[in-house]
Amino acid sequence: MDMAKRAFLSVVIVSCAVLTGCTTLYNPATGKNEFILINSKTEVALGANMVPLLTQQHPLLNEKDFQERVSRLGRRIAAASDRKDIEYKFFVLDSKELNAVTLPGGLIYVNKGLMEILSDSELAYVLAHEVGHVAARHIVKKIQSNMAYQLVLTAAFAGAGDKGAKSVENIARGVDIAYALIDLSYSRKDEFEADRLSVKYALKAGFDPCACLEALEKIRKTEGPQWKALKYFRTHPYVDERIAAIRKEIPTSVTCGSKP
Ligand SMILES: [Zn+2]
Numbered sequence: 001m002d003m004a005k006r007a008f009l010s011v012v013i014v015s016c017a018v019l020t021g022c023t024t025l026y027n028p029a030t031g032k033n034e035f036i037l038i039n040s041k042t043e044v045a046l047g048a049n050m051v052p053l054l055t056q057q058h059p060l061l062n063e064k065d066f067q068e069r070v071s072r073l074g075r076r077i078a079a080a081s082d083r084k085d086i087e088y089k090f091f092v093l094d095s096k097e098l099n100a101v102t103l104p105g106g107l108i109y110v111n112k113g114l115m116e117i118l119s120d121s122e123l124a125y126v127l128a129h130e131v132g133h134v135a136a137r138h139i140v141k142k143i144q145s146n147m148a149y150q151l152v153l154t155a156a157f158a159g160a161g162d163k164g165a166k167s168v169e170n171i172a173r174g175v176d177i178a179y180a181l182i183d184l185s186y187s188r189k190d191e192f193e194a195d196r197l198s199v200k201y202a203l204k205a206g207f208d209p210c211a212c213l214e215a216l217e218k219i220r221k222t223e224g225p226q227w228k229a230l231k232y233f234r235t236h237p238y239v240d241e242r243i244a245a246i247r248k249e250i251p252t253s254v255t256c257g258s259k260p
Pocket of ligand 1: 186190194
């Protein structure tokens, strides 16, 4: 971190200390104390604002069977999550592309095409991976770490006075929603963390943890050697290394079919 950024962060932290609404908190999903500037209420508001942008491009699927299936599996995974201060909601997008996307605040969208090729426990893995991103607060931490975003928040603190927390919330709602939308991809570290959590949540919810491996293998096989062109692996890359890392997370008492 360069000096300007460090000085800047200390301004934010000091500003934060005099306000309610942001604090350091222990995150059981990551096992770390984290400085969270965007609280859960603001995160939910950010996500809600992004829904129309997403569903204009990718309409929701209006099929009861698909919606019921994703909700039923999603509820079980959500109950196993480390993060319970938000309500997870699961939706299906009318798209053949193999993909899943999560908006801030626990709004999880799976494409019809992905649901069609996965069994229940494999789909549960995909949902658990997305819930893992939410529980670890990957999106908000990513937005927070953006310098421009912090500058705007600091401007908000400076002019906010004792109504600070409310103003910050309003500004967070309006600012750079487009930035967040175009940048819903995750770092390599985040992907591995979401996978680790997916095995944890799938096991806790009573699903076969081997399905975590099988889902990734199945998505890859669907397009043979062209798998790197698949949307799922463009938004969730590093598949070979992830499969290897997931194997290590699965308890040794469990023997998966494809385990060497
Ligand atoms: Zn991911």
